[in-house]
Amino acid sequence: MSLILDEHRQYLSDEPRLRALSAAISRVVEPGDVVVDLGAGTGILGLLACRAGARRVYSIEEGGMIEVARQICRANGFDDRIVFVRGLSTNVDLPEKADVVVADQIGRFGFDAGIFEYFADARERFLRPAGRTMPATIALQAAPVESEDEWRRVIFWDEPAGGLDVRPAAAIARNTGYPAKFTAEQLLSDQATLCTLEASARVTTAIKADMHARVLRPGTLHGIGGWFTAELADGVCMSNGPLADSRIDRSNVFFPLARAVAVQPGDSIRIAFRILPADLIVSWTVDVWRGTVEQASERAPVAHFSHSTLDGMLLPREELTRTSLSFVPRRSPRADARL
Numbered sequence: 384m385s386l387i388l389d390e391h392r393q394y395l396s397d398e399p400r401l402r403a404l405s406a407a408i409s410r411v412v413e414p415g416d417v418v419v420d421l422g423a424g425t426g427i428l429g430l431l432a433c434r435a436g437a438r439r440v441y442s443i444e445e446g447g448m449i450e451v452a453r454q455i456c457r458a459n460g461f462d463d464r465i466v467f468v469r470g471l472s473t474n475v476d477l478p479e480k481a482d483v484v485v486a487d488q489i490g491r492f493g494f495d496a497g498i499f500e501y502f503a504d505a506r507e508r509f510l511r512p513a514g515r516t517m518p519a520t521i522a523l524q525a526a527p528v529e530s531e532d533e534w535r536r537v538i539f540w541d542e543p544a545g546g547l548d549v550r551p552a553a554a555i556a557r558n559t560g561y562p563a564k565f566t567a568e569q570l571l572s573d574q575a576t577l578c579t580l581e582a583s584a585r586v587t588t589a590i591k592a593d594m595h596a597r598v599l600r601p602g603t604l605h606g607i608g609g610w611f612t613a614e615l616a617d618g619v620c621m622s623n624g625p626l627a628d629s630r631i632d633r634s635n636v637f638f639p640l641a642r643a644v645a646v647q648p649g650d651s652i653r654i655a656f657r658i659l660p661a662d663l664i665v666s667w668t669v670d671v672w673r674g675t676v677e678q679a680s681e682r683a684p685v686a687h688f689s690h691s692t693l694d695g696m697l698l699p700r701e702e703l704t705r706t707s708l709s710f711v712p713r714r715s716p717r718a719d720a721r722l
Contacts, residue, residue, distance in 0.1 A: 387446065387447070387448060388448070388451065391424055391425050391448065391451075393632065394424070394425075394427075394487075395425065395427065396632075397631055397632040397633075399621075399629040399630060399631045399632075400487075400621065400631040400632065400633075401427075402629070403615055403619055403620070403621040403629070403631070404427075404428065404431065404487065404615065404621070405431055406615075406616070406619045407517050407518075407615030407616035407619040407621075408428065408431045408432055408435050408485065408517065408616075409431075409435050410616040410617060410618075410619065411483055411485070411515055411517045411615075411616045412431075412432045412435040412436065412437050412482075412483050412485075413435075413436065413482070414435075414436030414437075414438075415436065415437075415438045416432075416436070416437050416438060416481075416482040416483055417437070417438060417439045417440075417441075417479060417480070417481045417482050417483075418432040418437045418439070418440045418441070418481060418482065418483045418484075418485060419440075419441045419443065419472075419477065419481040419483070419484045419485070419505060419509050419510075420432070420440060420441070420442045420443065420484075420485050420486065421443055421472045421484065421485070421486035421488060421501050421502075421505060422443070422444065422445075422472070422486055422487070422488050422501070423442035423443060423444040423448075423449070423452055423467075424444065424448050424452065424487075425448060425451060425452050425455055426442050426444075426452030426453075426455055426456055426465065426467075428485045428486070428487065429442040429452075429456070429461075429465050430455070430456065430459055430461060430465075432483070432485065433461045433464050433465065437464065437483075438464065439464055439465075439466065439479075440461075440464060440465045440466070441465075441466050441468055441477050441481070442456075442465055442466070442467050442468065443468045443470065443471075443472045443475060444467065444468075444469065445469070445470055445471045449467055449469050452467060453467055472501050472504065472505060473500070473501065473504045476508075477508075477509055480509065480510065480511045480514070481509050481510055481511065481514060482510075482511060482514055482515065483514060483515050483516070483517065484502065484505045484506070484509055484510055484514065484515075484516050484517070484583075485516070485517040486498060486501065486502065486517075488501055489518065489521060489611060489613055489621075489633075490611075491562060491609070491610070491611075491623065491633060491634045491635055491636045492523060492560070492609040492610065492611060492635075492636045492665075493521045493522070493523045493580075493610075493611030493613070494521070494523070494580075494586075494590075494658065494660040495636075495660070495663055498518075498521070498582060499580070499582070499583075499584060499585070499586045499660050499661075500660070500661055502516055502582045502583040502584075503583055503584065503585035503586075505583070506583040516582050516583050517615050517616060518582045518613040518614060518615045518621070519581070519582060519614050519615070519616065520579050520580065520581055520582060520613070520614045521579070521580055521582055521611055521612075521613045521614075522576045522577075522578070522579040522580075522611060522612045522613070522614075523576070523577045523578055523579075523580075523590075523592065523609065523611055523656075523658075524574050524575065524576050524577060524609070524610050524611060524612060524624055525574065525575060525577055525594065525607055525608060525609045525610075525654065525656070526570045526571070526572055526573065526574040526575065526596065526607070526608055527570070527571040527572055527596050527598070527604050527606075527607055527608075527646075527652050527654070527669075528565055528569050528570055528571060528604075528605060528606060528607065528608040528637070529569050529571055529602040529603050529604065529605055530563065530565065530569050530605050530606070530608075530637065531605075533561060533563050533605060533606065533637045533639070534605040534606075534639065534643060536556075536561060537556050537557060537561075537605075537606075537639045538553075538556075539556070540552040540553040540555075540556050541553055554694065555694070555695050555697070556639070556695075557639050557640070557641050557690060557695075558690050558691055558692060558693075558694040558695035559639075559692065559695040560609075560636045560637065560638055560665060560692055560695075561636065561637040561639070562634035562635070562636065562637075563608065563634060563635050563636065563637040564625075564634055564635060565608045565610075565625045565635050565637075566625055567625045567626055569608070569625070570608070570625065570626075571596070571598050571599065571600065571602050571604060571646060571652075572596035572597055572598055572599050572652065573596070573597075573599070574624065574625075574626055575594040575595075575596065576612075577592030577593075577594060577656060578590060578592045582613075586660050586661070589657050589658060589659050590656070590657070590658040590659075590660065591655075591656070591657055592655075592656045592658070593653070593654065593655045593656070594653070594654050595651060595652070595653050595654075596651070596652040596653075596654065597649065597650075597651060597652075597675070598646045598647065598648055598649060598650040598651070598652065599648060600648055601645075601646070601647050601648060602645075602646060603643050603644065603645055603646070604640065604643065604644040604645075604646050604652065604671065605637075605639060605640065605643050606637050606638050606639040606640050607637075607638040607640075607654055607667055607669065608625075608635050608636070608637055608638075609635060609636040609637075609638065610622065610623045610624040610625070610635045610636070611623060611624070612624060612627070623635060638665070638667045638690065639690075640669060640686075640688045640690070641688050641690070642686075644671050644685070644686045646671065647673075649674060649675060650671065650672065650673055650674065651671070651672040651673075651674065651675060652669065652670070652671050652672075653669070653670045653672075653684075654667065654668070654669050655667070655668040655669075663692070664691065664692050664693050665691070665692050666689075666690065666691035666692070666693070667688075667689075667690050667691075668687075668688065668689045668690075669686075669687070669688045669689075670684040670686070670687050670688075671684055671685055671686040671687075672684050672685065673685055
């Protein structure tokens with residue numbers, strides 16, 4: 384079985400996700416609308432749009448799933464209304480303007496599947512002036528977390544493996560965002576909404592989001608958990624957060640700290656995120672104080688951490704030499720053969 388196909392099986396098996404998407408499309412799409420589906424996959428959003436009365440759907444898909452989507456479309460009798468377009472949405476053109484653009488390109492932390500880039504481009508090139516998007520907004524949310532399992536992934540590199548020293552990888556491990564699934568019991572405080580962004584916003588600068596958390600129970604702070612809540616339509620939301628009533632089956636993100644910190648109820652944690660969505664770079668700074676925020680202002684934190692996925696990138700020296708101003712690219716023998 385194609386693993387890509389099985390990935391889409393997981394999407395279609397996610398009942399809370401399907402219910403939310405179906406309810407939202409029934410509210411956003413009106414009879415006679417032209418709809419664009421970005422990253423169509425199996426084409427399910429286009430089929431739901433047709434069921435809601437769309438006159439025409441342009442399903443844009445870059446990968447091989449487009450052929451499966453064509454067959455599913457035909458099996459459901461909508462092949463007279465859906466036009467499939469092979470390619471990345473930012474690289475294709477359409478023959479008419481749309482009333483609605485839909486997509487489920489929402490990453491684990493809301494931004495990390497490229498939705499802002501794709502939607503901003505679609506609003507400029509595909510949508511009518513009064514056109515609508517689904518989702519409409521995306522809220523980035525976070526909380527300090529305790530997770531022994533995730534922490535073991537991070538500290539693996541602190542000890543020898545096979546009798547060999549692998550500690551040079553330890554710093555990279557602590558500057559990486561890991562897919563994880565948190566439960567409400569693993570949160571050390573209430574969750575906070577870092578920011579809420581229009582899905583089609585063109586984000587050209589770093590997203591800056593700060594939060595103060597008050598520890599609610601004794602535990603060990605291992606890192607920060609991140610997730611999202613998307614407003615798909617008026618009154619219809621979709622979230623992968625551990626506190627969501629109808630949580631969809633999508634991972635969260637775990638941002639680890641350099642070391643674990645024991646915390647007690649009433650302790651204060653300040654978290655500052657700086658995010659470059661287009662570059663998939665996230666920086667997180669964390670300070671821990673004993674006592675309330677008011678008390679914390681009077682003394683230094685008991686722990687301070689500063690991390691960035693930029694420091695977690697694997698950068699071979701061969702690639703770094705290509706960034707030099709003196710570097711001159713040359714065609715390889717393989718490229719000559721292809722030419």
